[in-house]
Amino acid sequence: MNIEITINGKLIKREVPVNRRLLDFLRDDLGLKGTKYGCDQGECGACSIILNDKIVTSCIILMAQIPPDSTVLTIEGKDQILQLIQEKFKEFGAAQCGACTPGVIMAATSLLHLNPKANQEEIEEGLCGVLCRCTGYTKIYDAIKEAQKQL
Ligand code: FES
Numbered sequence: 001m002n003i004e005i006t007i008n009g010k011l012i013k014r015e016v017p018v019n020r021r022l023l024d025f026l027r028d029d030l031g032l033k034g035t036k037y038g039c040d041q042g043e044c045g046a047c048s049i050i051l052n053d054k055i056v057t058s059c060i061i062l063m064a065q066i067p068p069d070s071t072v073l074t075i076e077g078k079d080q081i082l083q084l085i086q087e088k089f090k091e092f093g094a095a096q097c098g099a100c101t102p103g104v105i106m107a108a109t110s111l112l113h114l115n116p117k118a119n120q121e122e123i124e125e126g127l128c129g130v131l132c133r134c135t136g137y138t139k140i141y142d143a144i145k146e147a148q149k150q151l
């Protein structure tokens with residue numbers, strides 16, 4: 001099947017097998033390796049990206065399910081809120097092993113786009129789809145709150 005999709009601001013036209021997953025398309029076809037493999041079952045959130053302004057787990061989405069003229073934002077994108085959160089994650093040491101980090105950052109980006117003034121409870125809810133086994137989340141929350149001060 002032929003697809004046309006805007007990824008990180010760039011229009012991509014490709015022919016893909018009908019069962020190609022979005023996660024494989026990003027990583028293997030486009031070389032966007034920042035989006036991580038985790039459970040491969042839609043449960044850990046490591047593969048989270050923003051599709052048409054919503055956070056989704058790319059391991060359970062087939063290219064065939066994506067509506068025409070869709071837009072995707074990944075961890076490699078140039079979005080202002082995304083880049084601010086990345087900066088604050090570095091500053092606050094909010095990543096340890098890093099397996100969850102791109103997914104957490106994409107979830108936080110999606111949240112702050114929709115609700116820049118999200119409170120603690122809303123931040124926890126916004127990030128609940130991405131599991132982090134290392135950080136205990138405290139530094140992640142601190143980094144996100146610091147980013148909010150600049151919005
Ligand atoms: S790899 Fe997609 S949710 Fe775990």
Ligand code: FES
Nearest residue numbers: 096097132133134
């Ligand atoms: S930093 Fe290791 S799982 Fe989150």
